[in-house]
Amino acid sequence: MKSSPRSEDVEPAISEVVYISIWTLRQDRRTLDFVVACAGHKPIFVFSNHSSSGLTAAFLELRIPHLAESMKKVIPDRRVFAIVGIETVAERLAAAWEALTGHRIKQPAYYQATHTFCTRQTLAPLTASDVGMCRMGLATEGHILQAGRLCSAFTQSAHDDPYQLSVQQGIQEAKRLIQRKELYVCDVLRGGRADDYDVVCIIAVTRKSTKVAAVSKVFTHENYRRRGYAKRLLAHVCHEVLRTKQQIVLFVAHDLKTAAGVYGRVGFVGVGDRPMSERALVERWLELGFEDTDTGHW
Structure with a gap:
């Protein structure tokens, strides 16, 4: 060894x-x-x-x-x-x-999650509801402020999250992700102009290798939840990314049953209402923190 x-x-x-x-x-x-x-x-x-x-x-x-x-x-x-x-x-x-x-x-553990994956074979076909009623694609510079607020809100949504970002830090995070072409957004028009819109959902695609990419920061604005925007954007992202990658991976916390259901319907194995036989294909992951250290972020 x-x-x-x-x-x-x-x-x-x-x-x-x-x-x-x-x-x-x-x-x-x-x-x-x-x-x-x-x-x-x-x-x-x-x-x-x-x-x-x-x-x-x-x-x-x-x-x-x-x-x-x-x-x-x-x-x-x-x-x-x-x-x-x-x-x-x-x-x-x-x-x-x-x-x-x-x-x-540190106790308790920072994060306990299932590490799941989606491939071209498991990915569900796009439906009319996945492509209508909103615009989806890579974020641009015009999305930085709204997407940054959602990056911050994503970390603030869990009160025990050790990696909380202020609004300004969230904006910097969004700017970095957008410059790297790693942030996707779903936006809806508020009026008749193309530049008058709300960013309602974000998804980051990072940690990319030649065959695999990781999805994170799946988050919907609180005023637009339970309307299917996260599923639509995730389905869009998966279909786009799997054109060139063989697999997309993500973590879903054990206590996020609703999110697990969404991921399962899109095509991520072993979560939500997917067949029980798939549970053997996924792994349980854990994040443990340490005292008296210089905390960073995901």
């Missing part, structure tokens, strides 16, 4: 990107077990090629301490304000980090 930090053995600046990998080395082959990603001001994400069933206590006990020690060599202690991963992995890595650094795990 070998750990492989993808950086120099110095304390990186908080804006740098650091990847750390853990491999199992055998005589005839090597297997990638874990990858830790530390990017910008975001939580530490830990990914695995193994399913939950393969992440046994013995498997984790042999590898997680090496992963924590490798993290400490290249990531400042206070930079690790939260760890996100499959439940068992996040719990073990957070405990190892707490023991190694003295930064205590």
